[in-house]
Amino acid sequence: MKITRIEAFQVAWAATDKPSQRSAFVRIHTDDGLIGIGEASPMQGGRASLGMVVHDIAPMLVGRDPLDHAVLLDQAMHTLVKLGPEGALTGAMAALDIALWDLKGKLTGLPIYKLIGGAWKTALPFYASIGGNGDRDIDAVVRVVEARLRDRPAAVKIRFDNNRTTLDADIPGDIAKARAVRKLVGDGFPLAFDANNCYTSGGAIRVGRALEELEFWWFEEPVQHYHIHVMGEVARKLDITVSAGEQTYTLAGLADLIDAGVRMVQPDIVKMGGITGLLRCAALAHAHGVELVPHQTQPMIGHVANLHVVASLLQGTKPAEWNDPSTRTHAVFDNPPLPIDGLFHLPTGPGLGLTMNEEALAARRVEI
Ligand code: CA
Numbered sequence: 001m002k003i004t005r006i007e008a009f010q011v012a013w014a015a016t017d018k019p020s021q022r023s024a025f026v027r028i029h030t031d032d033g034l035i036g037i038g039e040a041s042p043m044q045g046g047r048a049s050l051g052m053v054v055h056d057i058a059p060m061l062v063g064r065d066p067l068d069h070a071v072l073l074d075q076a077m078h079t080l081v082k083l084g085p086e087g088a089l090t091g092a093m094a095a096l097d098i099a100l101w102d103l104k105g106k107l108t109g110l111p112i113y114k115l116i117g118g119a120w121k122t123a124l125p126f127y128a129s130i131g132g133n134g135d136r137d138i139d140a141v142v143r144v145v146e147a148r149l150r151d152r153p154a155a156v157k158i159r160f161d162n163n164r165t166t167l168d169a170d171i172p173g174d175i176a177k178a179r180a181v182r183k184l185v186g187d188g189f190p191l192a193f194d195a196n197n198c199y200t201s202g203g204a205i206r207v208g209r210a211l212e213e214l215e216f217w218w219f220e221e222p223v224q225h226y227h228i229h230v231m232g233e234v235a236r237k238l239d240i241t242v243s244a245g246e247q248t249y250t251l252a253g254l255a256d257l258i259d260a261g262v263r264m265v266q267p268d269i270v271k272m273g274g275i276t277g278l279l280r281c282a283a284l285a286h287a288h289g290v291e292l293v294p295h296q297t298q299p300m301i302g303h304v305a306n307l308h309v310v311a312s313l314l315q316g317t318k319p320a321e322w323n324d325p326s327t328r329t330h331a332v333f334d335n336p337p338l339p340i341d342g343l344f345h346l347p348t349g350p351g352l353g354l355t356m357n358e359e360a361l362a363a364r365r366v367e368i
Helices: 043-061 066-079 088-108 138-151 171-185 201-213 228-237 251-260 274-287 301-312 358-364
Strands: 003-011 023-030 035-040 123-130 155-159 191-194 218-220 241-244 320-323 343-345 365-367
Touching (some): 003 043, 035 043, 035 088, 043 066, 043 088, 066 088, 066 274, 088 274, 088 301, 123 138, 123 301, 138 155, 138 171, 155 171, 171 191, 171 201, 201 218, 228 241, 228 251, 251 274, 274 301, 301 320
Parallel strands (some): 123 320, 155 191, 191 218, 218 241
Antiparallel strands (some): 003 023, 003 365, 023 035, 123 343
16 A cells, blocks of 8 residues: 555635635545545645645655555655654644554444553543633633533633733733632643743742642643743642643654653643653653643644543543634534543544545635
8 A cells, every 4th residue: 555645725614714714634545446635734725834834845745655654754854854853843743643543443344442542531531721711700711611511521620821922911810810710610620721931930830839739730830831840849839739741843842841840741632642652751751650641722633632532541641631622623524523421532443443535625724
């Protein structure tokens, strides 16, 4: 079997989507007619990653055996490493890795979770990941959380998504929002707080102490992601679990984060490594006794790829992330992932198990 062609394109979920709001998909075709699908990190619409796929990586892969896929991608990564391995290049690699696993599943007739060693469970709880709370007032935060509780999440994470150039902008206001959400859900309901990197070390400690009192489950990215040692210091000082790693793009980078003191890491399948990369992260985290709770905010391919891996984890200590859902993203699939009674069921079809609707895709596809 040989790779014959690689497509890389954006999908506009609505006609009004700006280029930066579109998803970034790839499709790998083989000479026996199979097609594998993958997704790159959607930052700025994934255009930088898609450009690298088309211009730099596809020429290295066409004509090669897709079953050599880890070798091919590691060769490409090391050839292109000076493009900057962190971000656009690893997003491109992630998309291709997912597509190659999808192909492997279609070739063997097996779902990916079977190929990577089996699932501990095939019905997976999720947490509602709710963004944009920095700009909302307290009442609006409570209302948006209340609405998401209807999906029956196992936990809720409130993300602040503030401007990363301003730190400690409104610590009392942030704590008040956390307190209001605690009051809404009641004692005992699992909650997480995502600072999106917007505190100083001292600010993070202050907020962390408040979250401990409010019995939050974890405190995500309290300080700038690039201040790895400070992230570790904050994690060591607080009793609450501090998490980070969604902006870590290499296995070595993840090792540094663990070494600094972070004990819950969150690499993202569409940002670094794809399925192969996330499995390597799982081994690293397990070797260090660190929780691996992947970050994942893409509603379709990224979400399903992540579920296959999460289901295979020996110690799945937290539910899978499910970002602010929108049914408009369902359009190009015949079987979009949807929770039933608070659980996502792993698709049983070959590969990812997602079936694309070609007509719907053609209507939303945007060439780069
Ligand atoms: Ca986050």
